[in-house]
Amino acid sequence: MSLEEQIRQLEEEIKNTPYNKATEHHIGRLKAKLARLREEAEKQKAKTGRPSFSIKKDGDATVVLVGFPSVGKSSLLNALTGAKSEIGAYDFTTLKPVPGMLEYNGAKIQIIDLPGIVEGASKGRGKGREIISAVRNSDLVVIIADPFNLESIKIIQRELYNGGIRLNQKPPEVYVKKLERGGLKITSTVPLSIDEQTIYEVLREYRIHNAEVLIREDVTVDRFIDAILRNRVYIPAIVVVNKIDLYNPGNLPDSVIPVSAEKKINLDLLAKSIYEKLDLIRIFLKPPGGKADLNEPMIIKRGMTVGDVCKKLHKDMYRNFRYARVIGKSAKFKEQRVGIDHVLEDGDILTIYA
Structure with a gap:
């Protein structure tokens, strides 16, 4: 039976199996197997030289x-x-x-x-x-x-x-550390809707028999599978x-x-x-001893740090970084001296000393 036929068969079985506590483990195993087969099918097609569009990314x-x-x-x-x-x-x-x-x-x-x-x-x-x-x-x-x-x-x-x-999703807060021996150890910081047996079934489908698994959210079977595949x-x-x-x-x-x-x-x-x-913000660069250029903002993603800006400007700027000064929302006081991990906010004026 070809991969495509196996995939269709699994899709039909999942569709026709009523979901309840008695079938939860079985459906979890089927979904894990389906995701694995789809991934194998994609890898096979990639080997044949799957075409792709040539798109040059530009802008912010x-x-x-x-x-x-x-x-x-x-x-x-x-x-x-x-x-x-x-x-x-x-x-x-x-x-x-x-x-x-x-x-x-x-x-x-x-x-x-x-x-x-x-x-x-x-x-x-x-x-x-x-x-x-x-x-x-x-x-x-x-x-x-x-x-x-x-x-x-x-x-x-x-x-x-x-x-x-x-x-419009965030990656699942599930962390899997594979080990050479010791079996499976499941730890959760929150109550889970899926039981441990379903988790074990999914892990076994991916031949994970020795691992520490830390779960920090009430994941569904699908999101747990996503966390294992790590290619979403x-x-x-x-x-x-x-x-x-x-x-x-x-x-x-x-x-x-x-x-x-x-x-x-x-x-x-x-x-x-x-x-x-896109969650973009504007920052304004001010050279040491000079004036800030308020007409040409640098556009960065919210949550980026001074270090991220240094890398965007030039790799030597990051390597030779000494400190920075910030005026704006992210500063606790005017011209606060900050380090490379300081998180910037919209409208900040940044001076980098390197």
């Missing part, structure tokens, strides 16, 4: 537009960035990625219009694997639907999930419904952003949402 962050064909991704790219992505009244107008640059609040955000995704993309249908590969390397996913096929949103989310992409990517996402000028927006879920690329409706709201979801 990269955002991809993902949606079914003919939902207006190209029109939206053009409206946001002034790019020249071809627009047509038929499916699959965009056959390769088309980039544009959105400038917002001092940040240069690369927006990439990807070819239309279709159901079955995670299994290679259409340009599915190339699209999923491009999404995995992005900083933000913008899922685009039109108001007449909102079901496409769930289909896209499912295809990306099956491609190992976890939208966690990317923020927003959902946009285009062509809103043709539909009553009052019938849309609150979680989506209604826009019209053609009529230029809510484009400012979308740009603001992209910037905020």
Whole structure:
């Protein structure tokens, strides 16, 4: 039996098995086996030279537009960035990625219009694997639907999930330390919904027989499997419904952003949402003894440190770092002297001494 046949068989068995306490262990083992077989199938396809898009990342962050064909991704790219992505009244107008640059609040955000995704993309249908590969390397996913096929949103989310992409999630707080001997030791700092036997079944499926496992959240079986595989990517996402000028927006879920690329409706709201979801902040550099350049901010991710800024400027700056001074929200007092691990905040003025 081929890998694909085994995968289909397992998918059917999981779908048809009622979930209860009696079947919990069995389903956990099946899900672990399914994830393992999918990974093996991907590795086999990679050996045959799986194609990928050639995308040069540019700017402070990269955002991809993902949606079914003919939902207006190209029109939206053009409206946001002034790019020249071809627009047509038929499916699959965009056959390769088309980039544009959105400038917002001092940040240069690369927006990439990807070819239309279709159901079955995670299994290679259409340009599915190339699209999923491009999404995995992005900083933000913008899922685009039109108001007449909102079901496409769930289909896209499912295809990306099956491609190992976890939208709007954080990595599971599960830590597995493999050992040479000693068996399995499971430690949890929180009450768990899944029992130890299910955890043992999943570990055995991956031939982990000696390990220390520390669990710091109430994980599901799926997130526990993700923690073992360690090949998932966690990317923020927003959902946009285009062509809103043709539909009553009052019938849309609150979680989506209604826009019209053609009529230029809510484009400012979308740009603001992209910037905020990327969690970018601005800092201003001040040379020792000089004045701060308040016209050209450096854009960094929230949570970055002085050391991260040094690395971004030049590797020698990090290697030769002595200390820094900060004016702004992250400082306890004016021109606080800080070390390399100091976490910066939006609007900080930073002087580095190296």
